[in-house]
Amino acid sequence: MLYPSNSIDKLGFTEVKELIKAHCLSEMGMQMVDKIQVMNNYDQIRKFLYQANEFKNILENDAPLPIHHFFDIKSLANKAKIEGAFLSEEEFYQVQASLTTVFAVIGYFNEREGQYPNLEALFEHLPIEKTILKKIDLIIDQKGKIRPNASRELADLTSGIAKAEQEARKKIDVIFKSATGNGWTADGSLTVRDGRLCIPLLAENKRKLKGFIHDESASGQTVYMEPEEVFTLNNKIRDLEFERRREIVKILMALTDELRPYVPLLLSYHSLLTKLDFVRAKALFAIDIEGNMPEVVNDARLKLTNARHPLLLLNFKKEGKTVVPLNVQIDEGTRIIVVSGPNAGGKSVCMKTVGLLQMMVQAGLLISAAEGSVTGVFKQLFVDIGDDQSIESDLSTYSAHLSKMKNFVEQANGKTLILIDEFGTGTDPQFGGPIAEAVLESLNHKKVRGMVTTHYSNLKIFASHTEGIENASMLFNNVEMKPLYMLEVGKPGSSYAFEIAQKIGLPQNVLNLAKNKVSAGQKKVDTLLVDLEREKKEIFDTKIKLEKQQRQVNVLLAENEKLKSYLEENKKVLIKDAKEQAKNIILNANKLVENTISEIKSSNADKETTRTLRENLNIELQKNTVKPAVTKTVEADEELKPGDWVKLTDSETTGQVIELIKDNVVIAIGDLRTVAKKKRVIKVSKSSVPKEIRKSYSQTNDMANFSPEIDVRGMRTEDALSNIERLFDRALMMGYGNLKIIHGKGDGILRKMIRQYLKKYDQVDRMEDEHADRGGDGITYVYLK
Secondary structure, three states: OEEOOOHHHHOOHHHHHHHHHOOOOOHHHHHHHHOOOOOOOHHHHHHHHHHHHHHHHHHHHOOOOOOOOOOOHHHHHHHHOOOOOOOOHHHHHHHHHHHHHHHHHHHHHHHOOOOOHHHHHHHOOOOOOOHHHHHHHHHEOOOOOEOOOOOHHHHHHHHHHHHHHHHHHHHHHHHHHHHHHOOOEOOOOOEEEOOEEEEEEEHHHHHHOOEEEEEEOOOOOEEEEEEHHHHHHHHHHHHHHHHHHHHHHHHHHHHHHHHHHHHHHHHHHHHHHHHHHHHHHHHHHHHHOOOEOOEEOOOOOEEEEEEOOHHHHHHHHHHOOOOOOEEEEEOOOOOEEEEEOOOOOOHHHHHHHHHHHHHHHOOOOOEOOOOOOEEOOOOEEEEEOOOOOEOOOOEOHHHHHHHHHHHHHHHOOOOEEEEEOOOOOOOOHHHHHHHHHHHHHHHHHOOOEEEEEOOOHHHHHHHHOOOOEEEEEEEEEOOOOEEEEEEEEOOOOOOOHHHHHHHHOOOHHHHHHHHHHOOHHHHHHHHHHHHHHHHHHHHHHHHHHHHHHHHHHHHHHHHHHHHHHHHHHHHHHHHHHHHHHHHHHHHHHHHHHHHHHHHHHHHOOOHHHHHHHHHHHHHHHHHOOOOOOOOEEOOOOOOOOOOOEEEEOOOOOEEEEEEEEOOEEEEEEOOEEEEEEHHHEEEEOHHHOOHHHHHHHHHHHHHHHOOOEEEOOOOOHHHHHHHHHHHHHHHHHHOOOEEEEEOOOOOOHHHHHHHHHHHOOOOEEEEEEOOHHHOHHHEEEEEEO
């Protein structure tokens, strides 16, 4: 139940329906959109949502559905149902095209059986009767014209007409040629008058040729004559055409008679096409608003994540702006949210977003909120937005509000969602505030769910100590004096009346006078709220900073574990390889020694030959001798410089020199920094430091030098995407929260390709354009989860 009846207009649901209608291919689909209503049947809602979501999946990820023709075959079926009536060639063509589409669609889903179960349910028990189509195909061709051989009589008549026309043409050509040779004709060629082929004759020569004059020129100098010899033939052609027309009617009547038993099936096919057009339009609108299917529960609760007002989203897209997402939760613990904050801070839009998205879900539409959002099913939706004063009903603005509050209090229950804008306004605040508080208390006792906006302090105080009611505020930058359009649940917000008035330029003396008229208690409350807002902003910024640092720490820990795991895994392999090499060296050495001894014995070698053989042995020995690493302690006169690698003498720890301070050395050991005396360190060569350790230092330096910004203007799409992918990978490794991609505006093709490419990554939370003053849609910000 919706109350009042104009709630769908107040929340913008009527505009949503108009946007969906724009995607319909047929009048029947539009009529179905007009019938969309807010439902409260849980199973029905889920069915419609799944259908829209499956069609959206087809549009985004599958081959196009073969939907080519949508005609109103319902009216044709009703016409065919009447005895004695018959369908025209064009009407049979519409039936033919529609049936072709129906069978193609059914075939499409049969190839993907089980993949789209909710769409398959639309034709689950619908028989495929291709006999109708075959019968029509025998009579009507693909251009919607009757086939010349639809019957033997029609074929004979068509052939007779063709022969008669050919004979008549030959005869008139002969006469025309003769008349032209005699100089009787006017300038020009044969022409058609009253459906007859005529010769243009000069008026003075009209008696020189026998025939029937059908017309004359405006000047009267030319007459258009059908020769007597041709006149009889043309009459014969006309008679044949009449007979042909009668034969066509006879064929169409017979075909209509054959179609008549299938009228109920045609109506079922019409229903399928209408529903497909309807669901397709909903899916296309969902793509426009970046819509998703929420989790639907059969309870009176909701949890919206990154929700955006669909109409605002579409308008901002045209202007190259981005909508600040909304996160809100209403459940048994937090039944009613009291939103306060400055004027033009987004309170009403926030409340309308909640109302419109809930209305869309219960109408079976996908919503502009992140996946994982949860929406319940409310039996009643009560809305009080705007001014409903009525001269006819003798209602003032406040009286109209009170009239609605009366109905709210009497009719609302635990399955009701209420939305009240500027609660309590329209009368003296001294009395309006207490009345609004009493209404709110009554609604809370009834376990009603909802959201209200207000500037009244008594409602904020009431919400702060009442179970089931929660304060919330729209964040405001009180330094730059501009709204942030972000909802923060848990604390009330200030109206910033004096601050906004000062920014607008209200004279200071007027402001001072106004401040003096405010009670000390109220002034103290408002000051506390402003201070609280500032602290909340600082805490929010600090939280973001800590989360970023935590991500960086997690990346470094993961790298450390990876390095440790790599060393452990390769330790055994290295030892095994070393043993194999040692074994090979020993075997080769034995062979060399044996060969050398054999040569000495066999040749009775002299001293020179023996010496040469010994030198060969020494050379082989040197090849397999491991040279000891040259290490040296730092002498007093030897200079160390930043970047040198050193090892601590009392441990095996290796580090890199960062800074020199007198006799002390500042050493970087991984992410740690330590200070040691020069005499406690040994300088080592860079090559003696394991590659893994050098790599970790290199990654640390990379992190310090990393920039989350890239300019791809002028690049080809492939190069741009390749560079962006590398930047994206490094940003994920280093825990960065967002990237800035400068791609320029141009035709928008590069921007579109980049966004489509990044959408495939689960790590991407959302993408937004830069502010219009700083580049607009020429720059994309990518926010990572």
